[in-house]
Amino acid sequence: EGQTIIERFSQMIFFQDILLMSGEMFEYQSSEVDWCEENFQYSEKVAEFYNTISNVIFFITAPIMMYLLHPYAQKKSRAVHLIWIMVIFVGIFSTYYHMTLSYVGQLLDELSILWVLATGYMLWFPRRHFPGFIKDRKHFSLIVFPATLLSTILSFIKPTVNAYALNSVSVHVLYVLSLEMKSCTDRKIIHVAFVTVAWWAVAISCWLSDRLFCSFWKWINFCYLHSFWHVLINVAVIHATTLFAYFDALYEIPDIKMEVKYWPVNSGLLGIPYLAVQSKDQMRKSC
Ligand SMILES: CCCCCCCC/C=C\CCCCCCCC(=O)N[C@@H](CO)[C@H](O)/C=C/CCCCCCCCCCCCC
Ligand SMILES: [Ca+2]
Numbered sequence: 164e165g166q167t168i169i170e171r172f173s174q175m176i177f178f179q180d181i182l183l184m185s186g187e188m189f190e191y192q193s194s195e196v197d198w199c200e201e202n203f204q205y206s207e208k209v210a211e212f213y214n215t216i217s218n219v220i221f222f223i224t225a226p227i228m229m230y231l232l233h234p235y236a237q238k239k240s241r242a243v244h245l246i247w248i249m250v251i252f253v254g255i256f257s258t259y260y261h262m263t264l265s266y267v268g269q270l271l272d273e274l275s276i277l278w279v280l281a282t283g284y285m286l287w288f289p290r291r292h293f294p295g296f297i298k299d300r301k302h303f304s305l306i307v308f309p310a311t312l313l314s315t316i317l318s319f320i321k322p323t324v325n326a327y328a329l330n331s332v333s334v335h336v337l338y339v340l341s342l343e344m345k346s347c348t349d350r351k352i353i354h355v356a357f358v359t360v361a362w363w364a365v366a367i368s369c370w371l372s373d374r375l376f377c378s379f380w381k382w383i384n385f386c387y388l389h390s391f392w393h394v395l396i397n398v399a400v401i402h403a404t405t406l407f408a409y410f411d412a413l414y415e416i417p418d419i420k421m422e423v424k425y426w427p428v429n430s431g432l433l434g435i436p437y438l439a440v441q442s443k444d445q446m447r448k449s450c
């Protein structure tokens with residue numbers, strides 16, 4: 164009421180524009196980024212076949228980690244399980260992204276990674292390396308949470324930059340790990356740390372190489388590095404979380420006996436690492 168026909172008409176056009184825009188964000192190949200793998204080679208529904216199916220690794224390892232870490236999660240917090248549930252979402256969004264190469268897919272993929280990292284920081288960032296003005300873990304989380312919310316909003320500005328920003332966070336994770344290792348003398352943990360950094364270094368080399376040297380990989384007809392990255396970063400994340408859980412338990416869960424074990428075979432060559440825990444009470448009972 165009180166509106167002229169022209170006003171109402173222009174409003175309708177505006178809403179149509181928004182609808183159109185939001186529709187376009189879901190369209191195939193609406194993302195600015197296109198990975199090196201050739202698009203629609205095997206199916207007209209799947210843009211990047213190997214980059215899509217390699218995400219299966221997230222669906223396999225996350226439930227296994229939830230099972231293996233159940234005793235540790237009971238001691239620490241249920242948020243340990245939350246991390247792996249969120250990793251399953253990373254797998255779902257990454258599958259959707261590589262299948263469609265859509266703008267929404269890219270943002271969902273990047274934002275889900277951002278929130279797993281943030282949850283990892285809130286849960287495991289070592290208390291003794293908190294900046295001086297931070298009182299405790301709750302206070303730390305009260306800063307990380309809004310900072311992640313703000314980053315979520317900023318991520319819409321230039322989505323292409325987001326992936327580089329996320330990889331910079333993983334360099335910070337590496338730095339925090341190096342701080343922890345300075346005071347670590349346990350040979351098994353030192354070994355796990357070396358292996359973690361090695362997996363991460365190979366993973367990031369694949370990611371960067373796929374991004375920066377695609378013409379070379381196309382020339383030798385080998386465009387699968389991004390799918391290798393999915394698998395390798397998954398392995399690096401499993402190792403890194405095991406280490407941070409170990410250090411956290413060492414300083415923050417005093418009545419605990421813990422050990423890094425491997426599954427399904429207790430050998431670093433054939434199994435995935437996890438933190439096995441036993442309370443000192445349980446140990447006394449079994450003796
Ligand atoms: C205090 C430390 C806490 C450590 C917590 C570690 C939590 C792990 C977090 C995230 C899981 C991420 C899984 C990666 C998914 C890959 C999906 C993907 O391929 N996305 C690309 C687009 O397809 C996108 O371009 C990738 C962007 C970069 C992602 C960076 C992930 C960083 C993972 C951090 C790993 C720590 C390794 C430790 C190093 C020593
Ligand atoms: Ca491609």
Ligand SMILES: [Zn+2]
Nearest residue numbers: 214257389393
């Ligand atoms: Zn990917």
